[in-house]
Amino acid sequence: MRRDLPWRVVDPATGMRNPYFSLVSELMLQQTQVSRVLEKFGQFMERFPTAAALAVASEDEVLSAWTGLGYYRRARLLHAAAKVIVERHGGQVPSDLDALMALPGLGRYTAGAIASIAFGKAAPLVDTNVSRVILRVGGVDVAGDDKAGLAWVWEQAEVLAVAAHKQGVVAEVNEGLMELGALVCTSDNPACLVCPLRDVCKARAMGKQREIPRAKKQAARKPVVHTVLVLSTADGRTLVERRAGTGLWAGLWQAPTIEGAKPASEVELRGRVGVLGKVRLGTLRLRQDEDFVFQTTHRDVTFRVYRGEIAAEKMIAESATHTFLAKETIAELGMSSPMRRILLDGTQQTSGDAAGQESQRVKADGVKRAKVIQTKRKNGVKQRDD
DNA sequence: GTCCGGGGTC
DNA sequence: GACCCCGGAC
Secondary structure, three states, X not given: OOOOOHHHOEEOOOOEEOHHHHHHHHHHHOOOOHHHHHHHHHHHHHHOOOHHHHXXXXXXXXXXXXXXXXXXXXXXXXXXXXXXXXXXXXXXXXXXXXXXXXXXXXXXXXXXXXXXXXXXXXXXXXXXXXXXXXXXXXXXXXXXXXXXXXXXXXXXXXXXXXXXXXXXXXXXXXXXXXXHHHHHOOOOOOXXXXXXXXXXXXXXXXXXXXXXXXXXXXXXXXXXXXXXEEEEEOOOEEEEEEOOOOOOXXXXXXXXXXXXXXXXXXXXXXXXXXXXXXXXXXXXXXEEOXXXXXXXXXXXXXXXXXXXXXXXXXXXXXXXXXEEEEHHHHOOOOXXXXXXXXXXXXXXXXXXXXXXXXXXXXXXXXXXXXXXXXXXXXXXXXXXXX
């Protein structure tokens, strides 16, 4: 029931995990499921094989390698952690729990995971999987984010880690707890019949394994509209800008975008690109893609994309905020998933002229229901080997 | 096709 | 409280 994951490789010379592999994988796994991390981890490690290599990379390189994983702040924090590791720890990931906690991006869980699993220290570790297992075994009927409940879970995990450490198996026990939560004691459909803890599990004895932990309440998604202009030149360069340093997709790159509760008009969009991008659009006709919706935790982002091609760059003056870049260069930038699709996966169907489409697709209040787009899967990704 | 929900740190 | 993306259930 143990998964063979690429960051779990053991160096035959030392019999140890590579702690830098653990660091990168744990940061990637924060708030992110294994299957998605699998797609990115190998690429990332090839590009940044050591903490030192990561530390000297540019932030854009790191963000680019992170594209698609989401929560891009993690990438910046990992980058910052690599710098600290080089400056203060001689390029080696520290093994001490407090030193790990002091690294940017590492909280109690991640520091505990690296200390116990990569270094065999007596450190506890609680992620949502472990929390669920412990709450169920203890029969503690609370919500997943209940403060007192969580404090109790951490105490239990601490007791377990200390006991396991005495037996020299803290790495196995901590990792085993996570595997159990991920593969057997799952949120939806726990496989109690094959669970090694079935006879001591209070939730199961009470028949409440499905109710524990209770769901935490979710924030509502707020609808917003991003109106985008993809302006390309005949020689294949596209105008891009950098997003603001805070908020959604902070610091990532995009085609010039106006954000609002309602779609911006084509006139507004042309005006903004003319002023900020210092580009003279003249009478250039724009085509309009079909609207699509991209969901994030707190927002339903409707994308309305206009596209136009000019003969050559017509920068009226140097723009401080905008630049024309070739597709290969853009591919190297950090971008949100929907923006990557807009800029690199080519145009969507853009039949007819924008004005004609407009009257059909748009209601008075803004956007007609647009379909929710999800990324196409790459085929053949192995997810588990249990 | 639509949409619910999983997953830590600051 | 803010922050992303996508699998899979329906």
